[in-house]
Amino acid sequence: MNKRELAHYSFMKSIPILCSYLFVSMAYGILMEESGFPWYDSLLVSLTVYTGAFQFVLTSLLSAGASVITIGLTACFMNSRQTFYSLTFADVFNRMGKRKPYMIHTMTDETYAVNCTLDLPEKERREVMFYVAVLARCYWMIGAVIGGVLGQLIPVSMDGIDFCMTALFVTIFVDQWEKAHCHFPAVAGLITGIVCLMIFGERSFILPALLVTSALLVVWNTRGEEEKS
Amino acid sequence: MTVYFILAVSASAVITFLLRALPFLLFHGDRKMPEWLARLGSVLPSAIMAVLIVYCLRGAKSDVTHTGVPGLIAVLLTAVIYRWKHQTLLSIFLGTAVYMMLIRVIA
Numbered sequence: 001m002n003k004r005e006l007a008h009y010s011f012m013k014s015i016p017i018l019c020s021y022l023f024v025s026m027a028y029g030i031l032m033e034e035s036g037f038p039w040y041d042s043l044l045v046s047l048t049v050y051t052g053a054f055q056f057v058l059t060s061l062l063s064a065g066a067s068v069i070t071i072g073l074t075a076c077f078m079n080s081r082q083t084f085y086s087l088t089f090a091d092v093f094n095r096m097g098k099r100k101p102y103m104i105h106t107m108t109d110e111t112y113a114v115n116c117t118l119d120l121p122e123k124e125r126r127e128v129m130f131y132v133a134v135l136a137r138c139y140w141m142i143g144a145v146i147g148g149v150l151g152q153l154i155p156v157s158m159d160g161i162d163f164c165m166t167a168l169f170v171t172i173f174v175d176q177w178e179k180a181h182c183h184f185p186a187v188a189g190l191i192t193g194i195v196c197l198m199i200f201g202e203r204s205f206i207l208p209a210l211l212v213t214s215a216l217l218v219v220w221n222t223r224g225e226e227e228k229s
Numbered sequence: 230m231t232v233y234f235i236l237a238v239s240a241s242a243v244i245t246f247l248l249r250a251l252p253f254l255l256f257h258g259d260r261k262m263p264e265w266l267a268r269l270g271s272v273l274p275s276a277i278m279a280v281l282i283v284y285c286l287r288g289a290k291s292d293v294t295h296t297g298v299p300g301l302i303a304v305l306l307t308a309v310i311y312r313w314k315h316q317t318l319l320s321i322f323l324g325t326a327v328y329m330m331l332i333r334v335i336a
Contacts, residue, residue, distance in 0.1 A: 048241075054241070068240050071240060076248065078281075079245045082245070082248055086252045094253075163285075163324065164325040165285060167320060167321040169282050170311065170324070171317045172274075173282060190282070190283065217269055217276055
């Protein structure tokens with residue numbers, strides 16, 4: 001493939017990302033606007049943080065005035081999965097020279113999924129991965145800005161738009177539920193969440209809930225290993 | 230843009246980048262990721278999603294008409310549509326539309 005064909009191929013591969021990113025990031029921009037953050041705030045977050053689900057939670061933490069420590073730790077928990085994505089492509093990224101930091105920064109659920117489907121010779125595969133990363137990031141930022149501006153223009157109240165975050169989590173949850181062999185992690189997270197909510201209250205339960213869930217899963221994993229051996 | 234906003238966003242950006250870069254910083258060549266961490270990584274996402282759904286519905290008890298009833302109905306609807314069609318965008322769109330309608334009707 002020549003450069004033009006590679007670009008075209010990358011764009012075709014990025015179309016599913018285009019649909020979902022424009023939609024979700026527009027909802028994000030509208031939500032930010034509704035919470036009192038103008039479009040350039042959305043653009044700044046989308047440019048620097050660039051991670052789907054956490055940006056929504058960040059909006060709600062910011063408007064609740066959560067401490068920077070809580071925000072940082074929540075980022076740790078929510079984005080830790082991306083550590084495992086990078087791990088998959090560590091060898092490929094190591095051969096990408098100057099583009100490597102950019103590839104690391106732009107590793108998201110969606111680009112990971114598309115990267116997994118690329119069946120190309122090594123050199124072309126690296127090119128396509130880079131193009132898809134650039135395109136996806138553009139879609140995300142464009143959507144956030146459009147959403148922010150739309151949020152200002154739409155005269156009717158968009159109260160309730162924040163539910164799209166909940167809905168996004170529900171679809172990911174169902175998807176993981178269907179793929180999982182064992183539902184203990186999902187059920188443990190649900191019960192721990194509800195118990196911590198009752199103990200610590202609405203404003204401060206998220207951190208204890210995430211900590212207790214992780215601890216439970218580490219213990220559960222170790223016990224599972226012992227039973228096997 | 231307040232100092233708080235900039236601090237919070239910078240912290241989020243740095244932490245997110247470091248998490249993505251972690252395998253390159255810590256585990257390369259002969260140094261593999263420890264077994265327990267790799268296993269935690271494979272089961273953590275679904276547990277975290279469950280906690281986040283609880284987080285989204287945290288106001289359900291204190292605000293029954295705005296979050297509780299409409300939220301639970303819309304969550305169930307989103308889950309059912311997703312199980313049925315496996316279309317992320319359709320599920321999010323319909324779930325959110327129904328939620329926005331319900332909070333206007335019930336409240």
